[in-house]
Amino acid sequence: MAEVADQLRTSPAATRMNDLSIRVRRSAEYIAIPLIALVASAVLFSIFLLALGKSPADFFQLVIRGGFSSAFSLQNTLQRSAPLILTALAVAVPARIGLVMIGGEGALVMGGFAAAALSIPMVVGHWPPLLVWLIMAVMAAIVGGIWVGIVGYLRHARGVNETISSLLLTYIGIAIMNFFVEGVLRDLTNPNKPSTRPLGDAYMLPKIPGTDVHWGLAVGVILAIVLQVLLSRTTFGFAVRVAGGNARAALAQGLPVGKLIVICCMIAGACAGLAGFFEVAAIQGSANASLVAVTALPAFWSPSSPGIIRSPSFRSPSCSAASSPRAA
Amino acid sequence: MSDSAFAIVFFAIIGGALRVSTPFMFVALGECLTEKSGRVNLGLEGTLVLGAMTAYAVSYHSGYPWLGVFAAGLSGAVLGGMHGYICKLPKVNDIAVGIAMMLFGTGIAFFFGKAYIQPSAPRLESFSLGAWTGNAQITTALQINPLLLVGIVVALLMAWAFANTKWGLIVRMAGDSAPAATAMGVSVDLVRFLSTMAGGFLAGVGGAFLSLFYPGSWNQGLSSGQGLMAVALVIFARWAPVRCIIAALLFGAAGAIGPALQSVGITQGYYFFNAAPYILTLGIMIASAGSKKAMRDVPGELSITK
Numbered sequence: 310m311a312e313v314a315d316q317l318r319t320s321p322a323a324t325r326m327n328d329l330s331i332r333v334r335r336s337a338e339y340i341a342i343p344l345i346a347l348v349a350s351a352v353l354f355s356i357f358l359l360a361l362g363k364s365p366a367d368f369f370q371l372v373i374r375g376g377f378s379s380a381f382s383l384q385n386t387l388q389r390s391a392p393l394i395l396t397a398l399a400v401a402v403p404a405r406i407g408l409v410m411i412g413g414e415g416a417l418v419m420g421g422f423a424a425a426a427l428s429i430p431m432v433v434g435h436w437p438p439l440l441v442w443l444i445m446a447v448m449a450a451i452v453g454g455i456w457v458g459i460v461g462y463l464r465h466a467r468g469v470n471e472t473i474s475s476l477l478l479t480y481i482g483i484a485i486m487n488f489f490v491e492g493v494l495r496d497l498t499n500p501n502k503p504s505t506r507p508l509g510d511a512y513m514l515p516k517i518p519g520t521d522v523h524w525g526l527a528v529g530v531i532l533a534i535v536l537q538v539l540l541s542r543t544t545f546g547f548a549v550r551v552a553g554g555n556a557r558a559a560l561a562q563g564l565p566v567g568k569l570i571v572i573c574c575m576i577a578g579a580c581a582g583l584a585g586f587f588e589v590a591a592i593q594g595s596a597n598a599s600l601v602a603v604t605a606l607p608a609f610w611s612p613s614s615p616g617i618i619r620s621p622s623f624r625s626p627s628c629s630a631a632s633s634p635r636a637a
Numbered sequence: 638m639s640d641s642a643f644a645i646v647f648f649a650i651i652g653g654a655l656r657v658s659t660p661f662m663f664v665a666l667g668e669c670l671t672e673k674s675g676r677v678n679l680g681l682e683g684t685l686v687l688g689a690m691t692a693y694a695v696s697y698h699s700g701y702p703w704l705g706v707f708a709a710g711l712s713g714a715v716l717g718g719m720h721g722y723i724c725k726l727p728k729v730n731d732i733a734v735g736i737a738m739m740l741f742g743t744g745i746a747f748f749f750g751k752a753y754i755q756p757s758a759p760r761l762e763s764f765s766l767g768a769w770t771g772n773a774q775i776t777t778a779l780q781i782n783p784l785l786l787v788g789i790v791v792a793l794l795m796a797w798a799f800a801n802t803k804w805g806l807i808v809r810m811a812g813d814s815a816p817a818a819t820a821m822g823v824s825v826d827l828v829r830f831l832s833t834m835a836g837g838f839l840a841g842v843g844g845a846f847l848s849l850f851y852p853g854s855w856n857q858g859l860s861s862g863q864g865l866m867a868v869a870l871v872i873f874a875r876w877a878p879v880r881c882i883i884a885a886l887l888f889g890a891a892g893a894i895g896p897a898l899q900s901v902g903i904t905q906g907y908y909f910f911n912a913a914p915y916i917l918t919l920g921i922m923i924a925s926a927g928s929k930k931a932m933r934d935v936p937g938e939l940s941i942t943k
Contacts (some may be wrong), residue, residue, distance in 0.1 A: 324880040372852075396643065409732050409736075410731065411736060463922075463923060463926075467921055467923050467926050468923075468926045469870075469922045469926040470869075470922070470926070471680075472732055472736075473677065473865060473868060473869050473918075473922065474919060476862065476865055477862075477865075477866070477869070477915045477918055477919045477922075478919065480861070480862055480912060480915040481912050481915050481916060481919070484907075484908045484909060484912035484915070485912075487908045488906070488909060491908070610927060
């Protein structure tokens, strides 16, 4: 009923506009909304800083200097944004089918852990690095995909709310990793920090040539483009958007809504799992508690790609990549 | 080992259930009220943390822990009011706002709470249910706090009010059918705003319990998802305040298993025992979400079960 009332309220305005002006408005919104949110949060934060007796000008100067001023800081920013692109995809894809999924962190942790655990025998057996990375990446994507796929299945089969169940699974995933990392898989040569056996320099993922940034960034960008095309240019994407817009209408059209939900969730989980793989293979060198600190949650607020999350049922109220704690 | 150790673990779980459940209870009661009015506030996790920080700070500065409890409630009401106000705006999704409020509440609490990690504030008084046994360990295990009793009274009061008062009827009507409430001349937005605010107050009080009684100090890891689990708990309790109490006790017991086993030296599988509440919550959600009973009791306007 609420939707009907909503439509009644907005329809006179909508009918007055022709196609072109709707298009212009949409693309304006596309840029304006995140921009306004960014400016508003900057203003609010400035007031906050002024109340503390600190200069906002200094602060923003520091942010720009630390984030974008030199080649080093720019690469550092890109390095940090790599996992966020992947975990943002883990939010964006389910959002297209109307799900509010915030448990990407669980898939990241499980994917990264699975990759690290699987790497141990391969590293010991001196397998070729390329093969090791490939197997690790595939494993991370599969484990992450299953992890979030569970959420999608529960949503479809039992009507379990995906927001809560994905978050609960994150806690459970972290517990599973901790159990193994501090138990049977603990590397006893490192007494300070419980972690799995390190990959070693020979098996660390190389940087993109000429930069200090690992390949996760490239993979993230490519995946974002691929998923953008998949969701906006294919029949699969169309079916997903129909199901996200109105599940009942989609069912009436004979679309396999349940299957679509599970597939979207598995894609999301695979992306987050890959983020875990890159954290392990390019940054940490092993699975440990630092994986948890990668925090997939800020990704929820960074509308990186594919496009801003915009399903009819869901609009993120304040979204800006810069407001995520990692950017500060 | 065996007999006495078993008794200690048993009483530690019972006592732990009584202690651990209280914040669950308050958050669940607050969420129950909010959801009865037709809105979901996922931000109560943030409210819980901010309440804990506020209570600790006020208790530290004033020397009166109960003043801290009240201040915690007020801070929760402010957060709840913000949620209620933002959700009133057109086309706003209450779950997304809830997640934003969750981050906002914890962020504010961590920011202002930095100064209070070290100093020690006066705690809430407690009394023991186990004094009659004469066993020192059991006496300490069964320490309970007056807030637990307050929670039970609030639950009974809420159940009575939902069933027997005009206010209760208005809240339920706003939650079951907004058009019907509007037709009766009730402002649905106002009802939901006030319900979210009152729900926030209760969740804030729950936070005060965390910092002023158990675990009884303020730090950043104080709450780990209790606020969220409470939301699931309300679904399990099928939106009945008294069932919220029982569910909270069950969750408390699950949360107490880990520490209780640790107290007698069993540390194997420590992480899994600590994850028990999450696993239990998930299991309960799977078991109860699709059931016919839950479908019958769910407030009609609620977005979370649609």
